[in-house]
Amino acid sequence: MLDRLNGSVALIAYAANLLAGATFMMSAATKWNNPENFALFLSRFSWPIANGGIRLLAYGVIFAESLLAASFALNLANGYRQGAAVFALAAFTFFLIRNRKELADTGCACFGERSRLNRFPIARNLALIVIIMVPFALGITLTPHQSAIQGTIFVVAAMIGYGLGKLVKQHDPAIPPDAGELPLLFLSYRSSGFKEADELLSAPSSREVFVMLDAPPWILETKRNRWSSHRLIAADGPIPDDAPFVMHRNRRGRLKRFGEWAAFLRQYIGEEM
């Protein structure tokens, strides 16, 4: 009888832990995919730290999220992980509220660029704090056996999720062979960032960008003259959601997608150096 009661109470802890673990894991996983993009995202805001510290901060956040995900999934550091998670979520919420104006147009991108989880980020964080604290407040602790079950569920679910993610993964756009090692900017004249891109690309630059522009031919012609420091060709077709992005190889030669195209261009062209 007592066991059965324990079992159903444990379900609450299972649910809370798995939800918290999954949330932190998804958040970390999208950032691990391209940490430099996350660092560029953070560089858009003002920080009381030097510029070099922003990359460190980016990796710190990703690392902290990964640790939190593991601690919830595997039921480690009970009592401490809840405090750490609440602290992290409070810090994220503080960041979101403080920078709400800059984030109003682009969203928080906490879970990659096009995730439904990016909507209502403040309410989401507060709800997560409550969910994390419920089993803790009720004083529920899992037995080692229950922890093992929970950890197994998490790992299996994560593997399935990873596999499904690979299956439905958006295919990266075709890269024209003559782009070579240049970063590629995919841009649409319909994008709300078109004006900003125009300003960035119009400035003379010694570092070339390969631009794939989706626009009527006459816009293409005017921009070919105006963006004379860069190479411009017509995109094969419309750019998904008209959201600009940059494709660029990282140091290990892997092609990475940067949703933070404006911050990328600023840094690459050297406006902020």
Place this chain on the structure above:
Amino acid sequence: MDFRSWFPKSPKSPLNAKPLEAGRPFPMNLRTMAPNGQTVAVGIVSLHCSHCVDMLPHLVTAVVKRRIPFVLVSSGTPQENANVAAYFGHPFPIVSIAEEDVQGRFGVEQTPYFYFVLGSGIVADGFTADTAEDVIARWLRHGYPHA
């Protein structure tokens, strides 16, 4: 520490631009562009506005076909506007203005915006339009000359 300074208030949006009303003088001399003193249709566009970009080719076709005196006022650079004019075969004069003049001088909040300006330089009508056909329909409703 002032807690409020942690959460800066978002700056207020700029004052709403008020379009030029009918009867007011149009802030640009069109006489050199329409020397016969006809009424002129003026289109104010930005090359960063996709709606304007989509509409422009249709506008070119429509005003050329109807032989409506037309002047395009664009916030593109003179070089860009020269490219645009060359691409379309110089169908009408294109005037470059600074981006801030769209609001400040012409009272336009959202491009594309259109004015019909009488030969005397007085504004007869000001309106937004979704399609080139809407502009033509409005011109015809005024009873202005066309082919």
